[in-house]
Structure formats: C-alpha cells, structure tokens
Amino acid sequence: MVSTAVSLCGIRMDNPVMAASGTFGYGAEFADLYDINCLGSFSFKGTTLHPRFGNPTPRIAESASGMLNAVGLQNPGVEKVIEEELPRMRAFFSKPVMANVSGFALEEYVETCRLLDGQEQVGWLEVNISCPNVHGGGMSFGTCPQSAAEVTRAVKAVCKKPVIIKLSPNVSDIAAIARACEDAGADGLSLINTLVGMRLNLKTRKPILSNVTGGLSGPAILPVALAMVYRVYQAVRIPIVGMGGISCARDVVEMMLAGATAVQIGAANLVDPYICRDIIEDLPAVMAQLGIHNLNDIIGGAHS
Amino acid sequence: MTQGQYIVISNRPIAAATWEMLLAGDTSALTRPGQFVNLRTGGHYLRRPLSVCAWDDSRLTLIYKVVGQGTDWLSERQAGDPIDMLCGLGNGFDTGLSGQHPLLIGGGVGLPPLYQLARQLVQEGKQPRLIMGFNSMQEVFYREEFERLMPVTVTTMDGSCGVRGLVTEVPPEANCTYFYACGPSPMLQALCGCLAMPGQLSLEERMGCGFGACMGCTIRTRLGDKRVCKEGPVFLKEELIW
Numbered sequence: 001m002v003s004t005a006v007s008l009c010g011i012r013m014d015n016p017v018m019a020a021s022g023t024f025g026y027g028a029e030f031a032d033l034y035d036i037n038c039l040g041s042f043s044f045k046g047t048t049l050h051p052r053f054g055n056p057t058p059r060i061a062e063s064a065s066g067m068l069n070a071v072g073l074q075n076p077g078v079e080k081v082i083e084e085e086l087p088r089m090r091a092f093f094s095k096p097v098m099a100n101v102s103g104f105a106l107e108e109y110v111e112t113c114r115l116l117d118g119q120e121q122v123g124w125l126e127v128n129i130s131c132p133n134v135h136g137g138g139m140s141f142g143t144c145p146q147s148a149a150e151v152t153r154a155v156k157a158v159c160k161k162p163v164i165i166k167l168s169p170n171v172s173d174i175a176a177i178a179r180a181c182e183d184a185g186a187d188g189l190s191l192i193n194t195l196v197g198m199r200l201n202l203k204t205r206k207p208i209l210s211n212v213t214g215g216l217s218g219p220a221i222l223p224v225a226l227a228m229v230y231r232v233y234q235a236v237r238i239p240i241v242g243m244g245g246i247s248c249a250r251d252v253v254e255m256m257l258a259g260a261t262a263v264q265i266g267a268a269n270l271v272d273p274y275i276c277r278d279i280i281e282d283l284p285a286v287m288a289q290l291g292i293h294n295l296n297d298i299i300g301g302a303h304s
Numbered sequence: 305m306t307q308g309q310y311i312v313i314s315n316r317p318i319a320a321a322t323w324e325m326l327l328a329g330d331t332s333a334l335t336r337p338g339q340f341v342n343l344r345t346g347g348h349y350l351r352r353p354l355s356v357c358a359w360d361d362s363r364l365t366l367i368y369k370v371v372g373q374g375t376d377w378l379s380e381r382q383a384g385d386p387i388d389m390l391c392g393l394g395n396g397f398d399t400g401l402s403g404q405h406p407l408l409i410g411g412g413v414g415l416p417p418l419y420q421l422a423r424q425l426v427q428e429g430k431q432p433r434l435i436m437g438f439n440s441m442q443e444v445f446y447r448e449e450f451e452r453l454m455p456v457t458v459t460t461m462d463g464s465c466g467v468r469g470l471v472t473e474v475p476p477e478a479n480c481t482y483f484y485a486c487g488p489s490p491m492l493q494a495l496c497g498c499l500a501m502p503g504q505l506s507l508e509e510r511m512g513c514g515f516g517a518c519m520g521c522t523i524r525t526r527l528g529d530k531r532v533c534k535e536g537p538v539f540l541k542e543e544l545i546w
Contacts, residue, residue, distance in 0.1 A: 029516045058510040060520040270513035
C-alpha cells in the first residue's frame with residue numbers, strides 16, 4: 001500500500017493533484033463527467049471584485065506542444081461567485097476548494113480575498129499576481145519583489161485562511177520575488193503561471209490573438225516549471241504548489257521531486273477532460289514502480 | 305458528452321479539398337442537429353472541432369475541408385484507424401421554431417450540420433428549402449443528397465454553377481417564416497442584415513476545450529456573455545450582436 005496524502009498549509013489532501021485555475025471553471029463542467037471529489041482539490045476560475053468579460057476573441061492559439069490563451073480573466077465577479085457558484089459547487093464538491101483571486105489595484109485584491117476568506121468552502125486563497133493577459137494590473141504586481149510583498153502583506157492582513165501567492169515566470173529572478181512574498185507572510189507559493197507567447201496568422205500577417213500576446217501552457221513548459229520550482233524550493237521554506245505542463249502521474253512525481261508539495265494540472269484538462277481522474281488513478285502504480293511508499297518522502301527529493 | 309475511440313469506416317474526397325469521413329462509435333450523446341465533435345489529430349495539442357453532418361445509432365458522418373496540418377492528418381486516416389473524439393458537444397438547432405417552410409442557408413463547409421437538420425425537419429413533416437453557396441463548381445458537395453430531401457438552389461461566386469454571387473442574392477420564398485444558417489461569419493452577418501424573418505445561426509470560433517471549461521470562445525450577446533462551445537454554437541438571430 002502506498003500513501004498519496006499530503007498536507008498543504010495545514011490542510012490534508014487525499015492526493016496532491018489539483019486542477020489549475022482557468023482550466024476547470026467552477027467545477028461544474030467536469031462534475032458532469034465524473035465525481036470530482038477524487039481530486040486533492042481544485043483552484044477555481046480567477047475571480048475579481050467586479051464582473052469581467054475579458055478579451056475579445058480569438059482568445060486561443062496553439063503551439064507544437066502547448067497552447068496560448070488570452071482569456072483575460074473572464075469571471076462573474078466575487079459577489080456572483082459567492083451567491084451562485086459556491087452554493088452550486090456544494091452539490092458536487094465536498095472538499096476545501098482553492099479560491100483564485102486577481103485584481104487591478106491593491107484594494108481589489110484585498111476586498112476580494114476578504115470576501116472569499118469568509119466562505120466555508122474555501123480552504124486556501126491563491127492570489128494571482130501573474131496574469132499575463134490583462135493590462136494595468138495582474139502580472140505587474142508580480143514582476144517586482146516590492147509590489148509582490150505589498151500585495152501579500154495587504155491580503156494576509158484580512159485573511160484567516162492560508163494565502164498562496166501565484167508567481168509569474170516572466171521575471172528576471174523568480175527566487176527574489178518568492179523570498180519577498182515569504183518575508184511578507186505568504187503561507188505558500190504556486191508556480192508557474194503561463195509564459196508570454198505569440199502566434200501569427202500567415203494570411204492576415206497579424207497576431208492570431210486579439211490581445212496580441214497570450215500565455216503559453218501545456219507540455220512545452222514543463223521543463224521551465226521544473227527549473228523554477230527547483231530554484232524557488234532552495235530559496236524559501238514555505239510549501240510550493242507546482243504547475244506547468246503536467247500531463248501524467250510521472251510528471252507529478254517529477255514536480256514533487258523538484259520541490260512541490262502539491263501540483264496543479266492545467267492545459268491538459270482542456271484536451272482530456274478526464275486527465276485529473278486518470279492521473280490520480282495511475283499515481284499509486286507509478287509510485288510502487290518507483291519504490292515510493294509515501295509521497296511526502298519525495299517532496300524536494302532532488303535537493304538532498 | 306462522451307469521450308472515446310471512434311473507428312474510421314471510410315474517408316474520401318467529395319469536392320475540392322473537401323472530405324467526407326464515416327466513423328463508427330458511441331453516438332448516444334448526439335441529441336440535436338448542429339452539435340459538434342472535438343477530435344484529436346496527430347502532431348497537435350488542441351483538439352479540432354467539427355460539426356456533425358449526420359448520425360444514426362452507431363455511426364456518424366463528418367465533412368471537413370483540408371486547410372492545415374490537422375485536417376491534412378485527418379485526410380490520411382484510413383478504414384480501421386481509431387480517432388480520439390469528444391462527441392455530442394454544444395446545443396444544436398431547435399426545430400420547434402421552424403414553421404412549416406423553413407429556409408436553410410449554408411456556405412461551404414458550413415453546410416454539413418444542415419444535412420441532419422434537413423433530415424429531421426422532413427421527418428417532422430415540414431417542407432424546408434436550401435440555398436447552398438460555394439466559391440466555384442469544384443467545391444460543390446452533397447447537392448444530390450440535399451436534393452433528395454428538398455428543393456435546392458446553388459450559388460457560386462464565380463457563376464460556374466447555379467446562381468452567380470452570394471447566398472444573399474437569392475430572395476426567400478414568400479411562405480418562409482424562419483431560417484437556419486451555417487457558414488462563414490461575413491455570410492451570417494449579411495443574412496442577419498437582409499432577412500427580416502427570425503432564425504438560428506451556427507457560429508464558428510477558435511476553441512480551447514470545446515466543452516465549456518476554458519472560456520476561450522466567449523462572445524457577447526444581447527442575452528449576456530455566452531460560450532460558443534457550450535451555450536452555442538447555435539444562436540438566435542435576435543441575440544447576436546454584429
């Protein structure tokens with residue numbers, strides 16, 4: 001018998017596999033397909049204080065081993081999430097959920113986090129300071145240590161639940177930003193968000209995405225994510241949620257060896273809606289094959 | 305929605321760069337004409353959405369245009385090859401609103417979903433008509449199949465077959481009170497502008513997942529923001545904003 005349970009910021013999870021924000025909505029589309037209570041948890045669609053339509057279409061483009069998205073944080077706003085999405089979610093998901101929050105000003109982050117922190121179903125806050133697809137907010141908070149620390153401090157001041165800061169890979173020194181968040185009181189870090197990328201339409205000779213650039217995700221970015229998780233693990237003591245191109249149980253093990261306590265599956269959900277369930281089912285056999293009895297034993301295993 | 309391996313029964317060219325593929329597999333998730341499938345092609349990360357042309361209990365027909373590497377790969381599949389597919393996506397056409405004499409208008413590879421729609425309308429005792437538009441005679445497909453069901457008018461841009469010009473050149477019959485359309489976006493927009501009657505239009509958009517998870521295909525409508533893959537691809541004329 002192998003043990004897949006882990007603990008993230010003091011909350012026990014049956015397994016380390018979560019669905020990543022923006023690829024799983026508020027869970028309903030997947031709950032129609034399988035019992036999503038098999039997940040460790042999931043991070044719901046990035047939520048802002050006010051409703052957002054996001055960017056005009058086209059919002060999606062493709063690459064050899066991944067995809068670009070420039071959705072631009074479409075969401076119904078925190079009020080509707082609390083009044084409609086969370087009560088609906090209660091019917092099909094009984095575990096603590098991760099609330100993903102974005103903002104365009106410090107006060108928006110604070111107010112949205114404060115409101116979601118008060119919701120019983122919410123286990124963790126995941127504060128996205130790394131969205132590459134919105135202007136005048138999002139990623140701009142996550143690209144320098146001072147502003148990342150400022151958001152962290154402000155959110156921590158109003159939240160009782162663990163606050164996880166989601167970091168951007170589009171920076172010169174991710175370890176410095178990680179340390180700044182830790183020093184400001186972050187309970188955990190999640191990384192990586194998508195990498196800025198672009199595709200062009202050869203007929204129109206213009207960028208495919210209406211937003212010009214988008215965020216690259218999928219298997220193409222797994223090595224980038226592993227390198228950054230590895231680096232951040234050496235820089236901080238708080239737990240890391242690792243993500244970026246994970247597509248199978250072996251990738252999960254690899255990400256945990258690099259330093260992740262839990263992992264998130266993103267783009268793969270869009271190609272194979274059953275992928276999270278399949279990875280969770282495959283995990284014990286892969287562990288047995290690799291001589292792993294308890295997943296906790298391998299967190300950061302590459303560093304020892 | 306179902307996910308599974310579908311087996312190619314036949315795959316053949318039926319017009320210029322246009323192919324018809326017949327597949328065997330679980331069609332139980334298909335409930336309305338106008339729904340689509342999302343299939344995996346070799347060498348591509350994202351699936352390819354294709355509208356379903358026709359189906360029965362165990363088989364479905366897809367018609368596609370070879371426009372890039374994904375559809376090129378598809379055209380190389382042979383009888384017996386498996387294809388990984390999500391089946392039964394989207395809302396599809398509502399035949400309840402059609403009236404007795406609905407007008408069907410299809411442009412190019414927008415035509416396939418109108419085939420199952422026409423079969424269903426005829427089955428319901430209605431008398432549909434079809435206007436099918438192409439660039440030229442070489443692109444015309446399924447003319448005989450459609451003509452077995454209803455009167456058909458062909459238009460071509462170059463005049464090499466039927467009426468010269470766009471589908472909008474053909475005035476609708478006086479007894480038509482409702483229309484169904486699928487085709488390129490400029491065609492759909494033009495139809496909304498020139499047809500006074502109400503109708504339903506099937507839209508196309510770049511998609512991430514095809515089943516409502518990623519918000520990659522959301523458009524603004526008069527009835528709120530809607531995902532083309534989930535609340536669509538079929539929309540009422542009066543809810544669309546051009």
